[in-house]
Amino acid sequence: MLKKLGLYCLLINFTLMLSAVTIANNGNGQNKIGFVMPSKTRKVEIPFDMYNNLIVIPVHINNTLTLKFILDTGAESAILTEKLFGDLLGLNYVRQININAPGERDSLQAFVATNVTMSLPGGITGRGMNMLVLKEDYLELNKNLGEEVYGIIGYDVFSRFTISIDYDDRVLTVYEPDSFKPRRSHTKIPMEIVNTKPYISMTVKQKDREDTVTLMVDSGASHAMLLDVDNTEEIIVPQEVLPTALGYGLAGEIPGFIGRMGACVVNDFSFDEPLVSIPMSGSYMKAIKRGSRQGTVGGDILSRLNATFDYQNNVLYASKGNRYKDKFEYNMSGMILAVVGEDLDSMKVSRVSPDSPAEKVGILPGDIIKKINGKTLYNSTFTEINSLLRSREGKKIRVVLWRDDKKMKLKFRLKRLI
Template sequence: MKRVLTIGIILVMGIIPYDDGALCQHVGFDLPDHAKRVRIDFELHNNLIVIPITINNFIRANFILDTGVQYPILTEKALADLIGLTYSRRIIIQGPGENDSITARVALDVDLELPGGVRSGMNQAMLVMEQDHLNLRETMGVDVYGIIGYDIFSRFIVEINYDDRYIVLHEPKKYKPRRRYKKVDMRVYNTKPYVDVTVTNNRGQTNVMSLMVDTGASHSLLIDNPDDRSILPTSNISSIIGRGLGGEIEGKLGRVKSIEFNKFEFENPIVSFPKEGSYGSGVKRGSRQGTVGSEFINRFNVVFDYFSGTLYIKKGNGHSREFEYDMSGMTLIAAGADDFDQYRVNSVRYNSPAYLAGVKPGDIIQSINGFSFEDLRLSGATAMLRSKEGRKITLKIMRGDEDFKTSFKLTRYI
């Protein structure tokens, strides 16, 4: 009998093992017999695609679909122990975050099954993190246990419909591109896809940058070029800009004049600039200049074709929406003893609307404008706090044994 565990990532980018000799066994997902394609519905949390995967025909767990990871990753070792995975060795991996190197175990002969009967068979290798620096449940507010990427994108042509929230895995030889989609040249380097994006800074200077398309990153764009900071806006704020395999990533946020992508132009987008060293030396500088994240990608419906080196794009419903960031000054994480059914204030920016309204780190938010965690989930609350400047926000707060309400208006500070 399959046991269902329903355990997501603010920011996940590529990992690079020091020694991947233990991971070189043949891996290959297959569609069911005679199938040309399989559709899989997904949930979208903090701009990230979450799909269910059954492990060893025993436990069904949620995974992030992430173009930035080379091997499937299980972030909770306790889950691996429950399944009874066996390990061939321990390795060191590198990824973005405050911990530049982390350890993981290599599990071999793992069977992964996606909805619709898409299956790897007992030939899949998987990395199991010994310590979870991602803190997925807290940062996403939903149960997510893992990340998967290249094993799917390298086997199928992957269509992602952000509007209706489904993906289609196409057998490559059977796929025919749709006329309404525009073709973008895409390079697959070191298992990851790259496209060219033109960034214009606030002084009108343009830069054509090779950026990795990262479905596992919730930001719009991240530019990592410590030798040339001319793109960094003079008006910016310091912040935790995300979280990678190695933990939190520090940096700055600011608006550039515009971004042009395949003749689509976007004005005043918010760009993340990681602090030098915070991004992690494991993400090799020179091989890329940053990432295009899901806050940007999900303005289109897209098709990844690693075989021809093509990204197909078509305008989505959210194509014209404004780029916004939190306007409250507080960051929230999921809380609750067992079921993570509350919001907890993780930090409050000095002199921000939340700060001036008396909100403090550690406060439990019981409702936002009358909506509970069950009504909004964490991604819904985050969207509300970046929705519209001047919007009134009323919080019901529990602090120790005290319950009270406070209100403030959202203020744009980027």
């Protein structure tokens, strides 16, 4: 069974382990520390991009450089993944630290930068901020998202404002907490904030059994749901699972399995046959986001709703989005792709699952993919191409690839693998 490891590495889980880190602010205290809105402004709308269920927004750093950051409810502190930018910005590194993180490494290195200024669209500005700068680009967001994304931001924003995420129109509405008024159509879901992380209760169903789990709400994870076997021994998980790489954390690949639950229910919302990620014992929880309890609920569920995070009142408001009834689908090709090239213009096959459609037509790890059904990284996004590979069982896929300087054209049909 383990020979099949590695079908799917696009469920990118950006787990930010700061449990052993306390970052002190060395600012002079003359300016208010943290994010503030412009004077007399009560709300700001911020358009966002979405890649593999992840929210990406522009962040302007030290009034000099604008970079794309992932908005992650599971992130304790802002993180810059490329130290080169930190050096160019002249960030004030006060010390180097080790961080435990999900993946196959035990720890990694980062620098603590203090007194950083970060600005969001609409004039939202944070002064005297702290930021972790990775010593190396462990996440390789460019390769995994196919986009120039260099950072992650979370609690610094969510703790200060009430934030509505309209996944349908791809717009964030950032409110001063006392100015937000929920609509009657919104469902109120109790949410607990523990160690900077939001948690909700969810019912998971498998055949004739129901269990209640407490999951961290993780907008920085692409997956639908993750259940940790080290903390959910009493929960019945799917018997039919597929060995795979669940994604990448700060410390590299996270090995595990993927399967399907019968359903999951949150208050008025019910999702049929959601995909569930199950990390191998010990590979995730030794360094998971602090206190995540029994697992996480990620972007593949959140993006089917329109959600408002109200940390001040411990409430998550939600309504059904346009994708609410969409089926949960997994990569049906069996080939896992990563973006390569200085201009992020090519795709490389990183893994091929045994007995999958891609393997049966002879696609190999290392092949350079130029076109899939006419789509390239010049006329489509990497997210759109991956969505094509999850689209519909039986769909014909035409691949143009290069191997050893030879051009090849191959065809296969998608097949549901789980």
